[in-house]
Amino acid sequence: MVAGSLLITVVWVFLLRYVPVQAVFVPEQAVFMPDWETLGSSTFTPGRSDLWRAFAPKAAVALGFLLVLGLGGGWLLAGRMLAPMTQIRAATLTAMNGSLSHRIRLEGPKDEFRELADSFDAMLGQLEEHVAEQQRFAANASHELRTPLTISQTLLEVARNDPDHDHGELLERLCAVNTRAIDLTEALLLLSRADRNSFARETVDLSLILEEATEILLPLAEKRRITIHASSEVTSILGSRALLQQLTTNLLHNAIVHNLPEDGAVWATTKAHPNSVELIIENSGEQLSSPLISTLTEPFQRGTQRIHTDLAGVGLGLAIVKSITNAHDGTLAIAPRPEGGLRISVRLQSLLSAPLSQPPPRAPLPLPAAGPGPAVKTAHPEPE
Numbered sequence: 001m002v003a004g005s006l007l008i009t010v011v012w013v014f015l016l017r018y019v020p021v022q023a024v025f026v027p028e029q030a031v032f033m034p035d036w037e038t039l040g041s042s043t044f045t046p047g048r049s050d051l052w053r054a055f056a057p058k059a060a061v062a063l064g065f066l067l068v069l070g071l072g073g074g075w076l077l078a079g080r081m082l083a084p085m086t087q088i089r090a091a092t093l094t095a096m097n098g099s100l101s102h103r104i105r106l107e108g109p110k111d112e113f114r115e116l117a118d119s120f121d122a123m124l125g126q127l128e129e130h131v132a133e134q135q136r137f138a139a140n141a142s143h144e145l146r147t148p149l150t151i152s153q154t155l156l157e158v159a160r161n162d163p164d165h166d167h168g169e170l171l172e173r174l175c176a177v178n179t180r181a182i183d184l185t186e187a188l189l190l191l192s193r194a195d196r197n198s199f200a201r202e203t204v205d206l207s208l209i210l211e212e213a214t215e216i217l218l219p220l221a222e223k224r225r226i227t228i229h230a231s232s233e234v235t236s237i238l239g240s241r242a243l244l245q246q247l248t249t250n251l252l253h254n255a256i257v258h259n260l261p262e263d264g265a266v267w268a269t270t271k272a273h274p275n276s277v278e279l280i281i282e283n284s285g286e287q288l289s290s291p292l293i294s295t296l297t298e299p300f301q302r303g304t305q306r307i308h309t310d311l312a313g314v315g316l317g318l319a320i321v322k323s324i325t326n327a328h329d330g331t332l333a334i335a336p337r338p339e340g341g342l343r344i345s346v347r348l349q350s351l352l353s354a355p356l357s358q359p360p361p362r363a364p365l366p367l368p369a370a371g372p373g374p375a376v377k378t379a380h381p382e383p384e
Contacts, residue, residue: 004063008059016052019047020047084106087106088120100128101128103125104117104120105121141188148178148180155177187316188316190246199327200240204237204239206237207233209245209248210270214252216249217256220253224256224262225263227265229268231269235277239348240328246320247324247325247346248279252268252281255281255341255342256283258285260284266281266284276347280344280346281344282343284341286341287336288336288342293336296334321344321346329348329349330347330348331346332345332346333347
């Protein structure tokens with residue numbers, strides 16, 4: 001309507017103003033032309049009002065037709081174009097009500113609405129998986145925390161109902177149960193801290209952290225007659241020393257505990273790549289299936305069964321490793337060894353590939369000497 005009105009205004013301003021106001025009639029007269037016959041004609045020139053009376057009704061009809069066509073066609077076209085938005089809105093309301101299993105699955109050409117719907121479906125899938133994982137985690141955490149509390153309550157009732165019972169033994173068992181509950185709580189707090197990325201980053205040499213973890217767990221390896229073969233290269237990264245220490249210690253502890261009953265082996269290696277560093281922990285042990293390996297990073301999963309032993313831990317070791325790796329923008333790969341056991345690889349961004357604004361890498365510190373006994377074998381190649 002606006003475009004049509006503008007067009008009529010242009011016609012009036014640039015054409016009709018040159019037309020006489022009144023009509024002009026010229027009577028018949030003879031017109032002589034060279035080498036032509038004589039012609040007789042009369043001329044009628046309409047005035048401005050005559051043209052307006054002839055043009056205005058038809059222009060009004062045309063503008064009315066354009067109005068109806070614009071409203072009807074625009075309504076149909078807008079409804080057809082915005083139909084996918086209705087589906088997306090319905091899916092959003094369904095998700096707001098707590099149902100994350102609904103999917104849009106929009107059909108049609110690969111346009112912007114289709115990409116938006118596919119992205120929304122992918123987001124719903126990730127949310128559903130995350131919520132299900134959190135629900136499993138909450139249920140398992142409640143179960144794990146309830147167990148030591150129940151045992152403590154039982155021990156306290158025994159001490160109250162049997163005054164002649166050996167209180168020393170009860171206190172020792174109560175202390176052990178309480179220590180396990182504290183370890184579980186600290187592990188949950190560490191897992192939450194890693195998930196929030198609430199830590200300061202500094203220059204860390206992963207090879208030195210591996211040496212420290214090996215020294216800490218050396219008595220446990222000697223007790224279980226496990227030989228640790230350590231080979232490290234200088235691998236500097238930006239990260240949290242405490243979290244990376246926990247990551248390395250968890251991997252080594254799992255490799256020692258979940259091993260052969262005796263005469264087992266653990267291979268711990270750090271490698272420097274052009275843009276990344278890699279920590280590799282391998283251990284001997286039982287043959288593990290791929291479906292079982294895919295669940296090892298879930299909280300409270302302990303190998304082939306959920307059992308508690310003196311060295312079983314709280315079931316959050318690999319879950320913490322996965323969270324710390326993700327917090328450092330790294331990748332975690334777990335694969336079975338053909339001879340039995342696992343091969344776990346953690347690949348992190350090296351300091352050389354970090355932004356230039358980061359502090360330069362510090363010089364590597366002297367490597368500590370190996371602990372006593374034959375339980376650890378280390379190799380330290382010179383850095384290139």
